Amino acid sequence: xxxxKKHKEIFAQGNEAVVEGALMAGCSFYGGYPITPSSExxxxxxxxxxxxEDGVFIQLEDEIASMGAVIxxxxxxxxxxxxxxxxxxxxKQENLGxxxxxxxxxxxxxxMRGGPSTGxxxxxxxxDVQQARWGTHGDHPIIVLSASDVQECLEMSITxxxxxxxxxxxxxxxIDEITAHTREKIKIPHPNEYEVVSRIVPxxxxxxxxxxxxxxRGVAPMPPLGSGYRFHVTGLTxxxxxxxxxxxxxxxxxxxxxxxxxxxxxxxxQLYEELQTDDAEVVVIAYGSVARSAEYAVLQAxxxxxxxxxxxxxxxxxxxxxxxxxxxxxxxxxxxxxMNMGQMSREVKRVACGRxxxxxxxxxxxxxxxxxxxxxxxxxx
Amino acid sequence: MTITGNEIIHQYLRHNKKFPxxxxxxxxxxxxxxxxxxxxxxxxxxxxxxVIVAGIGCxxxxxxxxxxxxxxxxxxxxxxxxxxxKMANPKLxxxxxxxxxxxxxxxxxxxxxxxxxxxxxxxxxLNNNIYGMTGGQSSPATPMGSVSMTAPFGQLEKNFDTVALxxxxxxxxxxxxxxxxxxxxxxxxxxxxxxxxxxMLEIITPCHTQFGRKNKYKxxxxxxxWIKSNAVDIExxxxxDEGKRGEKFPIGTFVERDLSGLEERYYKLKAEMRKARGxx
Amino acid sequence: xxxxxxxxxxxxRFSGLGGQGIITLGRVMGAGLALGxxxxxxxxxxxxxxxxxxSSRCDxxxxxxxxxxxKAENLDLLVALSQEACNTYYPYLKQGGVLxxxxxxxxxxxxxxxxxxPFTRMAKDKIGVPQxxxxxxxxxxxxLLPFARQTVxxxxxxxxxxxxxxxxxxKAFNLGFREARKHFGETPAAWxxxxxxxxxxxxxxxxxxxxxx
Numbered sequence: 001x002x003x004x005k006k007h008k009e010i011f012a013q014g015n016e017a018v019v020e021g022a023l024m025a026g027c028s029f030y031g032g033y034p035i036t037p038s039s040e041x042x043x044x045x046x047x048x049x050x051x052x053e054d055g056v057f058i059q060l061e062d063e064i065a066s067m068g069a070v071i072x073x074x075x076x077x078x079x080x081x082x083x084x085x086x087x088x089x090x091x092k093q094e095n096l097g098x099x100x101x102x103x104x105x106x107x108x109x110x111x112m113r114g115g116p117s118t119g120x121x122x123x124x125x126x127x128d129v130q131q132a133r134w135g136t137h138g139d140h141p142i143i144v145l146s147a148s149d150v151q152e153c154l155e156m157s158i159t160x161x162x163x164x165x166x167x168x169x170x171x172x173x174x175i176d177e178i179t180a181h182t183r184e185k186i187k188i189p190h191p192n193e194y195e196v197v198s199r200i201v202p203x204x205x206x207x208x209x210x211x212x213x214x215x216x217r218g219v220a221p222m223p224p225l226g227s228g229y230r231f232h233v234t235g236l237t238x239x240x241x242x243x244x245x246x247x248x249x250x251x252x253x254x255x256x257x258x259x260x261x262x263x264x265x266x267x268x269x270q271l272y273e274e275l276q277t278d279d280a281e282v283v284v285i286a287y288g289s290v291a292r293s294a295e296y297a298v299l300q301a302x303x304x305x306x307x308x309x310x311x312x313x314x315x316x317x318x319x320x321x322x323x324x325x326x327x328x329x330x331x332x333x334x335x336x337x338x339m340n341m342g343q344m345s346r347e348v349k350r351v352a353c354g355r356x357x358x359x360x361x362x363x364x365x366x367x368x369x370x371x372x373x374x375x376x377x378x379x380x381x
Numbered sequence: 382m383t384i385t386g387n388e389i390i391h392q393y394l395r396h397n398k399k400f401p402x403x404x405x406x407x408x409x410x411x412x413x414x415x416x417x418x419x420x421x422x423x424x425x426x427x428x429x430x431x432v433i434v435a436g437i438g439c440x441x442x443x444x445x446x447x448x449x450x451x452x453x454x455x456x457x458x459x460x461x462x463x464x465x466x467k468m469a470n471p472k473l474x475x476x477x478x479x480x481x482x483x484x485x486x487x488x489x490x491x492x493x494x495x496x497x498x499x500x501x502x503x504x505x506x507l508n509n510n511i512y513g514m515t516g517g518q519s520s521p522a523t524p525m526g527s528v529s530m531t532a533p534f535g536q537l538e539k540n541f542d543t544v545a546l547x548x549x550x551x552x553x554x555x556x557x558x559x560x561x562x563x564x565x566x567x568x569x570x571x572x573x574x575x576x577x578x579x580x581m582l583e584i585i586t587p588c589h590t591q592f593g594r595k596n597k598y599k600x601x602x603x604x605x606x607w608i609k610s611n612a613v614d615i616e617x618x619x620x621x622d623e624g625k626r627g628e629k630f631p632i633g634t635f636v637e638r639d640l641s642g643l644e645e646r647y648y649k650l651k652a653e654m655r656k657a658r659g660x661x
Numbered sequence: 662x663x664x665x666x667x668x669x670x671x672x673x674r675f676s677g678l679g680g681q682g683i684i685t686l687g688r689v690m691g692a693g694l695a696l697g698x699x700x701x702x703x704x705x706x707x708x709x710x711x712x713x714x715x716s717s718r719c720d721x722x723x724x725x726x727x728x729x730x731x732k733a734e735n736l737d738l739l740v741a742l743s744q745e746a747c748n749t750y751y752p753y754l755k756q757g758g759v760l761x762x763x764x765x766x767x768x769x770x771x772x773x774x775x776x777x778x779p780f781t782r783m784a785k786d787k788i789g790v791p792q793x794x795x796x797x798x799x800x801x802x803x804x805l806l807p808f809a810r811q812t813v814x815x816x817x818x819x820x821x822x823x824x825x826x827x828x829x830x831x832k833a834f835n836l837g838f839r840e841a842r843k844h845f846g847e848t849p850a851a852w853x854x855x856x857x858x859x860x861x862x863x864x865x866x867x868x869x870x871x872x873x874x
Contacts, residue, residue: 060494069461072466076465076473182705233453
């Protein structure tokens, strides 16, 4: 067998890795508005996209406009993304809901900083977790992913695009200021080492095409604007042709399909990693940069003879229920550390239904949760 | 008259769309839609190349009736979607249909920035002086002193001059027409669609249901009569003494610049930079 | 061939004022250790809203093993380029850890165990470019740290900088290295084992390198 080519290595920030991943996934449109601590993503895109074959970069007047432009580009057939933080994420919510309703694939990166409001612009937090799930109004389905280190930023950025294209949905990638600004050595995978998924375009004659048709997967093919398939896209509740409707039967068809197309593929969407959970009696459930503190704490606890394990969530929503159920079958104690007042622990408690003792560790002072804090709770027994 | 189905309009309306439309009797929006269809027809644009991007409100509903690529966006954001579409595929003819509340109030910021960056989009602002669909509340185009659901004792604020706004922000082409002066409107619209860069056409259109009834216009016809007697060609308007203008307003072309659109500039720069690096 | 010594979470903190180039310093050093030497390195930072003035801090964790927790909390080396930074972070220096100071800007060292050079003055007087101060620090640390090799660090620095300012920074780097050799003295006691291991590696590497030629 021929020897494997050595990987190119770079010493990069999480924000840079997000861009690398996006470009590898085929992102060719970025519309944004600068905001700390996500601005590096935009700056690097401004340097890179104009030099790619079909890349488009545009700075908009605000976050609302950038979200609109990204949806427009997505409808025009582009793999499109935007990135933001804090108040910008709030402004994106309006058109995020539109993207859910119009089934426009796109990636929205939110580098979480301390909130609420302007909050702590240069400090990390994980306070936008439930907003990512429920931020835009109405009962919408959405995929929320996270990354805990720089290599994962690259990988999850690719995954975010793949899921967006596969399920015709906006995907939110939540990272925090620590992950975004930490520099680490990362390996750039060879093109045959990662999957790139693109939306399915229709192959039937235009007059047969129904843009929001029910299919087995719940996802209809999606042509780019201008390719001969003229149809109507609206944020109003619509029928299979995209025309507004308020007929209860058509409304329920749409709403159920929108949820089903995400829910039924939970095994594909819900990503997580386990560390020493096989025999664990106490399991830490963590995500983002806090998962790194948790990993350190779990290894230290093992050295001290405590059967500790880690469930690292890479998909936050739909919440990885299966993975949690498995843990609940054996571990009597769960520890959920997060840089907020307890947003993900609500999901853990909801799934656990009292089947385990759950301890939360919450920090909202703009500081990362140190391994020692998690270790202390693990050891408390 | 027998309907043959061969009229221009029948070639452009969607056959599978559930009619009737949402517009009231006497509304001017249908005239705008008819004019849009005739303008596109006159320019010979293939339906596949035309993208209609509409906002929210009565005007926003126009998109659904025509057999183009149509996007009915969120309130005020039509221009942002249009900007994304145009940058992503400059070959498409992107036409925005917005109301006065849409383009001047919630979307005012997008309007001035679309004009400033001169993105190659045609913006049709259907100004009926009121929020029609939501039930007749004041918009930034509601004239001072008139009555609305949210200004029951009279509007205290001055209304926007859409033309001055777009000109000041740097639009390539700025014009105003009315639904009464249909032939003229068609000429203005053809220009607004075929020219490069950001082209803004304000269209004065009456809303009798929500504005007229509360403001001493007994019938829709009264509103058209008001437009007829007060809309004056810009050349003639300029000759009238400022003190004697009263309710009269100018129509016609106000600005004609020939700057290239943002998408043209972007793709040109891109090609140059890639060439300099030895790429196609 | 393994050409690195065994490191278990060696933690460095650069601290001082915004505008001193502290984050660049950490980034260049981190890149040198990660890509040039092959260590696992995490570089994190904390900064205020000010582009100039204010406080600035940059941490490196260097390890042979995978680094889980990316932040430094138990420092092996603290570089303090302002009095305030020195006061704030000195308590995080571990027993036997090394303190490097800017001798003009830190008027009150918290201990008599420290190494110091007037980095800013050196940049102004000897290089003529005050902004090159951080590169002088980099040069000095390349001499001080047993696991850092001068040539690799310098090359990494050159790669990170635009061509226009490369020459002046090489000069600054060499100045820092020379001055450290002159004034920093012997390897700090806590790092002696590391230095011995590094020396062994160096000896092993040399004949191999000669063979290649």
